[in-house]
Amino acid sequence: MQVTITINGEPVTRDIEPRLLLVHFIRETPGLTGTHWGCDTSNCGACVVLMDGQPLKSCTTLAVMCEGHEIRTVESLEVDGRLDPVQQGFHEKHALQCGFCTPGMLMTSRALLDENPDPTDLEIRTAISGAICRCTGYQNIVAAVRWAAEHEASTRQEA
C-alpha cells in the first residue's frame, strides 16, 4: 500500500508492505541511516526517533501507522550547519564512543529538554533508561545533557 510519511519536514512517499517497520522505512530513505537498531525486543533504544515530538521506538512501530504524523530523526538536529546543543554537549562531554546508541540518545535528550529544560541527573537517567549504551557507562551522557540544558538556558537569557 502507498504511504506518505513526513520525515524531518519532508514528505516521503513509497509503496510498501504493511509489515515494514518504521526503522526500516527510515533507513531505506536516502541519507537517513543515522537511526539504528540493536535488538529484537524493543529494549535497546538504538532506534529511537521522535514522532510528533515524543520519543518512539521505531523498531516497534509499523511505517503505515506513521502516516499523518511527523517523524524527526537525528539528521534533523543540525540546522544550517549549526549543531543542536545536545549534539554539542555530547561532543563537549565525551558522551559517545562507538556512536551506535548516540542517535537514539540524542533524540531522547532533545525531547527531554523540550519538555523539561532543567532536568536533574535522576530525571535525565530516567529519560534515557529505555536505551542501552555499552561504551560510556552513561555518566558522560548525563553530563552532556546537563551541558546542553545550561547552554540553552544561558542562550535564552541572552535572547
Next chain:
Amino acid sequence: MATVENLPSPGAERPVGFGRLKRKEDARFIRGKGRYLDDITLPGMVHGAMLRSPYAHARILSIDTSAALAHPNVAAVVTAKDLETLGLAWMPTISYDTQAVLAGDKVRFQGQEVAFVIATDEYSARDALQLIEVDYEPLPAIVNARKALDPDAPLIRDDKVGQVDNLASPTWEAGDEEATERVFAEADTVVTRDIIYPRCHPAPLETCGMIADFNPQTGQLDIYNGNQAPHVHRTVYAHVAGLPEHMIRIMCNDIGGGFGNKVPIYPGYVCAIAGSIVAGVPVKWVEDRSENLTSTGFARDYIMHASICAKGGKITGLKVDVIADHGAFDSTAQPTRFPAGFFHICCGSYDLQAAHVKVKAVYTNKAPGGVAYRCSFRITEAVYLVERMVNALAMEMGVDQIDLRMNSFIAPEQFPYETTTGWTYDSGEYAKTMRVAMDIAGYEDLRREQAEKRARGELMGIGVTFFTEGVGAGPRKHMDILGMSMNDGADLRVHPSGKAVVSISAQTQGQGHETTFAQIVAEELGIPPEDVEVRHGDTDRSPYGLGTYGSRSTPVSGAAVAVVSRKVRDRARLIAATMLETRPEDLAWEKGRWFVKGDPEKGALIEEIAVRAYSGEPLPEGMEGGLDAQVIYDPPNLTYPCGAYIAVVDIDPDTAVVKVRRFIAVDDCGVRINPMIVDGQIHGGLAEGIGIALMEVITFDEEGNCLNSSFMDYQIPTALECPTFELGETVTPCPHHPLGAKGVGESPNVGSPPAIVNAVIDALHETHGVDHIDMPCSPARVWAAMQGRPEPPQ
C-alpha cells in the same frame, strides 16, 4: 563524594600532544553519519538469513529446501552439502579446532547454523527460513561442564577422529605444584572455595554482519565487516577459501562496539563469502540480537575450585583447578602457547611464595567461545578468582580486606617482579594506588556508617579489589595467533604541507583511536592532532597487525606510532642539519622544531623540514626524498596496569535487591595520552562489571535451550543501575613502553565484578553468615543466600 572532572580552559583544550582533547571522530557520529555495516548498500546486493537449530544436540536426518527455493524472491539456499563441494563445510578456529559452517551430520548447540538463504531482501530471506523443513532426531544434551566428562556423557565431537570424550583441550598447568603443597602445609590459615564465573556475553549494541562482494572478472573480494582483527581474518579467508590474500580487502568502517565479540570468524561470514563467490553479486548478512546472544562468541564460563593460604598475616599461596566450558567447538582466541589465555596471572598483586594453576577445557552443547567481553585473555576470570579468594581469606582470618592486601602486596622495589606463574610485572606502586582509593571512598567513614546501619537492621557492604593485569600482547618470541606474531605496524607519512597520515594496525570500535593516535604523533613531532589523519580499518591501507582486543592498542600500536614518529623525527634531524648547515649532534628538539643548541633562534620547523624533504634542494648524503617511516613493533613484554576499586552496595533486607550506591575506581595505566578517553573507557567497563555482577548471564535448561536469548532476558544495566563513578589515578610509567603507557580498556571490567560481589558478601556476612555467593547477584540469588542456601548456576 569526589569526582575527578577537568573542565579545561580554552588553551588546554587543544593540546599538541597528550591531554584532554575532544574527539575528532565525534563529528560524524553526532550527526548520524557513521558508516556501520548495515548502513552500506551496494548495487545488486542480495540478503542472507541463517536457519538455526532449535535443538542443543540432534542428528540431522534430512533437510528439505524445496519450498524455500520456490519462494519468488529467493536466489539460493545453501546447506552443508553445497559447502562440502567448495571445501567450506568446516572451518578452522583460532584455537586449532574445527567448527561447522553449516551443520551436516549433527547440530551441537541450540542456535547452530543449519542453512543459509539468499534472497532479494531481508524480509523475504526471513520468510524463506520458515519454509525450510529439517528433520531432527534429538539426542541427550550436556550443558553442565562438570558433567561433560562423566563416562555416560553423550559424545559431542564425534566428528573428530580419535575423540572419545568431551575434553576440548587437555590440562594446562602453570606454577609449581610441589612448592605450593609445601606452602599450604606450613600455612596458618587455609580457605577453599568453589568460585564460578558464569557465562555472559559482550553483546555490543551493533550485532555482527558482513557484506561480501566478489568480482568474478577481477578476482577481487571486497569484504565489509565490523571486525576487531581484519588482517588476521584476511589471512584465514585466504587459507580456508583458497583465495589469494592480496586480492582480499576487508573494510571495517565504523563498528558499533566490539568487546571481543567481533574477533572470531562466524559461519555467517563464510556463507556470505561463499554466496558472493558463487553468485558474483554482493551478499549481505546481518544477524539479529537473538542470533548474537545464542551463537556468537560468549565470555567466561569458568568453574574454579581454589584454595588460598596465609602465614604471619600475609598471603603465601594459591592453587586453582579450573574446568573451562568452551561450548560445542573450541573457538577461543588467545596466543597459541597460552590455551588458558593469561589465566595464570591469578597469582595477583601479591608476593606469593608459590602458586599452582590447572585448567582443562570441555565441550558442551552450547555456543562456542569463551574469550571475550574485555577479558584480557581470561584475566577477568583470574582476577575475579584471586580477589574473591583474598576476601574469603580475610574473613576467615578476621582481618580487614585492605589490611590483608597491604601486608601482601608486591613492594615497589621488587619490580620488575617475576611471579610464581611466570609473569614479569613491569612496574607498580600498589599501596599508593590503594590509598588513593581509600581516600576518595572515605573508607573509615564507610566502615563507621556500615556499623551504624547494621545496628538499625540496614544492610550495606563495602567490597575491595586490587588487580594487576597484563595487556598488550605481545612479544613475538612468545605470542602468536594462528602462527601470526602479535606485533603491530605503523606507517607515518608527512606531506609537503607538513600534515601527516599515520596508518595503524589497531582497529577502533569506539576507543577513540582517530584522536589518541593523532595525539601520539603530535606529542612526538609537534604536528597538531587536527593535522594528523589516522588511517585504520582497511587492510589495503593499513599495516599488518593483530587488531584490537586484550587492551593492546596503546601498548602495541601506540608504541608503534611513537617509534615511527621518532624515526621520522630522526630523519627530520638529518634534513634539518643540512638545512641549517650544521651537524645533527648540534641540534636539540623542542616540540615541532629542531634548533641549534648554541643558537636557539636558528632552527627549522617540522613543516619546513617537510617542504625540504620533497623539494629539489640538497638533502643529506645518501638520503632519499620524502619524510616518512615504517615500523613493526615487537613489544618486549606485556604492560601491567593495576587498579584499586571499592564498591559500596546497599541491600534491601526484605526484597534482597542490591543497589550499587558508589563505585570508586583508581587506575594506574601509566602515562595517559588522553585522560578524557581513559575515563570514558573506565566508565563503560564499570557499567559492564555492574551488569555481570548483578544481572547478565546466559543460562540453559537441561535440554540445552538457551534461556537468555533476547535483551528481555539478557539484561544490561541502564542509566538507572549505574552510579556516578568516582575515578582517581596514579601514574607509574611502564619502563619498556616508549611512552610509558600501559593498556587500560579492559581494566574496569576486570576489577569491578569482584569488588561488587565482595561488597555483597560484606553486607551479609555478619548478619546472615554469608561467606560466598555466585554471580549474578540477582535479587533471587541474594535472597537465597540470606536464607542460607546459595544456589550456584549450573
Next chain:
Amino acid sequence: MQTPAPFDYERATSVDGVIAALERLGPDARIIAGGHSLLPMMKLRLANPGHLIDINDLDELAYIRADGDELRIGALTRHVDLLKSELLAEWFPVFRDAEQVIADPVVRNRGTIGGSLCQADAAEDLSAVCAAAKATVVIRGTGGERVVGMGEFHLGPYMTAVGAGEMVTEVRLPMRPGGGSAHEKVERRAGDFAIAAASAAVWIDGGTIADAGIGLSAVAPITVELTRAEELLRGKAPSDELFEQAGRIAAEDCAPTADGRGPADYKRHLAGALTTRALRRATARALHEEA
C-alpha cells in the same frame, strides 16, 4: 532484525468501525494500539494475525475524566498520560507508582491501558492496579456495551472476557472518599516485568477500613485478587500487624512458578513483603500521613 510475517492493515475511524471490522475479518484479526506487546510477538513470529486494525486515530478513546462518582479512563489512554494525570494521582496514586516502573519512558509514550489489560499477562502491572482499585471494564460489541469487574475480565493467562467482535473502550474507577493506594514492585532491572508486585487500595471511614483491594502481579497464571486478605481487612482498624497478616495471606494464596526471574519461594516471599508495604503506604496516603 526479526521481522513480522505479512498481514493486511486498515485504520479504524470509529469504534463501531472497529467492531464491524472485527466481525467481518473474524479471529485472524487483531486490534493494534501501542503495539508494544503485539509487534514484538509478531516479530518473533509467536503471533501471526492476518489482519491488523489500527485504532490509534480514535482520539475519542483517550481521556481521563471524572464523571459523577466514577473516574473514567479511555482504553486508548497512554501510560505516559496515566503517569502525568494529576486527577488520577489524587484519587488513585497507585497508578502513578506503577507507571513509574512499567517498561521504560519511551515505551510508555505508546502503550495503552486497554492494551495492557487485554494482553492479560499476569506479570504486567496495570491489571493488578485495576484489580486493587476495584476497576470495572467496559466492553463494547455488536450487541451493545457490558461492564465487567476485573475478576470476570481476566479469565486465564493471555485470556480475557473480550469476545469475538468486541473491544474494550473504557476503564472505570469508583471515586469514594477516604481512599489511598500504592504499588510496590521488585524487578531484576529497571523496565523489566515484576518478579512480584503488589497493588493495594484502602478506603478508610471513621478509623476503620471500609473497603480494601489487593492485586498481585507475576505470582500466579493470572493477576491475583487477594479476596481473603480484603475480607480480613474490612471493618478493622489499620495496623502493622494487620498488614503483616495480609502479607502472610498473600504469600499463601499466590501460586508462583519458577522462571528466569526467580524461584517460587522467593516470589512467594515477595508477594507477602510487598503486600505489607503496599498496604502500609496506601493507608498512610488515605490518612494523609505519607512523608
